[in-house]
Amino acid sequence: MSRIKKLTDDIYFVGVNDRHTHLFENMIPLPYGISYNAYIITDEKTALIDTVEISFSEQFIENILLVLNGKPLDYLIVNHMEPDHSGSIKMIQRIFPKVQIIGNSKTIGMIDGFFGLTENMYEVKDGDILSLGKHQLQFYLTPMVHWPETMMTYDTTTCTLFSGDAFGSFRALDGGVLDSELNTELYWDEMRRYYANIVGKYGVPVQKALQKLSGIDLQMICSTHGPVWTDNIADTVAIYNKLSKYEADRGVVIAYGSMYGNTEKMAELFASYLVDYGMPNVLVHNLSKSDPSEVLRDIFKYKGLVLGSPTYSNELYPKVNELLAKLKTRAIKNRVFGCFGSFTWAGNSVNMLKEFGAEMQWDCCQVSIDQKMAGTKNNNTEIEALAKELCSKIRE
Ligand SMILES: Cc1cc2nc3c(=O)[nH]c(=O)nc-3n(C[C@H](O)[C@H](O)[C@H](O)COP(=O)(O)O)c2cc1C
Ligand SMILES: [Fe+2]
Ligand SMILES: [Fe+2]
Structure with a gap:
């Protein structure tokens, strides 16, 4: 037929x-x-x-x-x-x-x-x-x-x-x-x-x-x-x-990994501050759940990229590492970048994310948040500061 x-x-x-x-x-x-x-x-x-x-x-x-x-x-x-x-x-x-x-x-x-x-x-x-x-x-x-x-x-x-x-x-x-x-x-x-x-x-x-x-x-x-x-x-x-040309619209992808919710809470809080600062198109991806093909699509679409990862055996959480490999393969350019993470005894994830942002030659935010366990009230202020810095960089 x-x-x-x-x-x-x-x-x-x-x-x-x-x-x-x-x-x-x-x-x-x-x-x-x-x-x-x-x-x-x-x-x-x-x-x-x-x-x-x-x-x-x-x-x-x-x-x-x-x-x-x-x-x-x-x-x-x-x-x-x-x-x-x-x-x-x-x-x-x-x-x-x-x-x-x-x-x-x-x-x-x-x-x-x-x-x-x-x-x-x-x-x-x-x-x-x-x-x-x-x-x-x-x-x-x-x-x-x-x-x-x-x-x-x-x-x-x-x-x-x-x-x-x-x-x-x-x-x-x-x-x-x-x-x-x-x-x-x-x-x-x-x-x-x-x-x-x-x-x-x-x-x-x-x-x-x-x-x-x-x-x-x-x-x-x-x-x-x-x-x-x-x-x-x-x-x-x-x-x-x-x-x-790796050109993108105003907006931010927040992609995080989290086992027990500490990094996830930072992602949620960060997203809400971005919205308060007037950022359109805020998209949050839990890397253990979102399909990587959709995460990549959104990263190609929007100018801001913020990654969150717990420290895992002194490295990045494996789901976050997988995403980094895909971004590196595609040599994604022209992104405004921020990062945060959580650890318990010796944090390394945020250092690694910062190094990655520098390696990709992205416009990296000065503020980053390396939170010990569940964090303190101070972390709220830092997360807000990262949202503010990211928004102003994307507006420039
Ligand atoms: C398998 C495993 C390995 C970990 N490795 C480290 C580590 O090397 N250094 C560290 O400071 N914390 C380590 N942690 C602790 C987590 O980084 C910490 O509890 C963090 O707050 C978890 O974030 P989450 O709640 O977003 O999953 C490890 C946790 C697990 C389960
Ligand atoms: Fe084809
Ligand atoms: Fe093909």
Whole structure:
């Protein structure tokens, strides 16, 4: 049972929804599912752009055969080799043995490496053009967005950009495919969560890619996940531009670990002082409960970051350490930073957090609170002082 989704006179959506997988990359929760998008252009020649995760290949092939309606498949363009998009390449070659597979030199090496396929490969270089007849496809190499072989395919005839993972989001497609058919409010935060977790380390390559694309007319963006963008192209590009520059809105994420509630009480008190000082968007995450992918998303969104940790065997609480590793991997820049913690006999967590803030070259608050056990009344004053300092730094 399939229904074909036509995007323009001869561009079709042939992707699938995945509402089964719990964890993307075996790690990142998918509470609302995900889509693996692929597209066909039918012209004098036919081209399929990207494939889908292998367990969905049956539905995918059915979609393709419906669109082709007896025509041969001439080209498979491979924009990205992560298995959520490359998974069905072997299957496509089996069903369409004459199909020419198009990629850059890195793609072709990976197709051999993953699938042992070497026949009917056609290598393209940055800027090359492939004519399908009416449609002229131009290839833009965009390395490290977010793998080395990633490229984008631009249809100069319809001004459609097949962007790979860029501009993609988690969340399956509920009935529609175009943004104009969907409640886009549900996708923006899932786009940020996708970016923060999957692409977040590669701000510089994303900026390079955006510059490369800046001169082209964009009427439609066909990413490999989430809505096809037509009505919200400016907003979509603006979100990517902002995230990849590590620019953020006014607001503070307080992320803490706590076994017995002492550090947690500091977090609650600190949050309430921030609100008193007029800070919008105060978000509190208990790192033993919040999903790390959401914590990361929020840290990408907001300018202020405050971490709280008890001292644990002379180190940071392990859940806090896990977050630090993720922040370091992504080289998060331009944050205003504060920290606090609790200990019983010899505190070390606050020292370690301060060192981390300095290492990340964040704008670090002078005030920090290293609280012995449940603390004293003085701690309230210090926590308020940290809130005041953080707010004034974010206002600057
Ligand atoms: C397994 C474990 C290891 C700890 N290691 C240290 C330590 O090395 N130094 C210290 O001063 N306190 C240590 N503590 C005590 C806690 O840091 C202290 O009780 C703190 O107030 C706990 O904060 P919480 O209530 O937010 O969990 C340890 C506690 C536990 C349970
Ligand atoms: Fe990917
Ligand atoms: Fe992907």
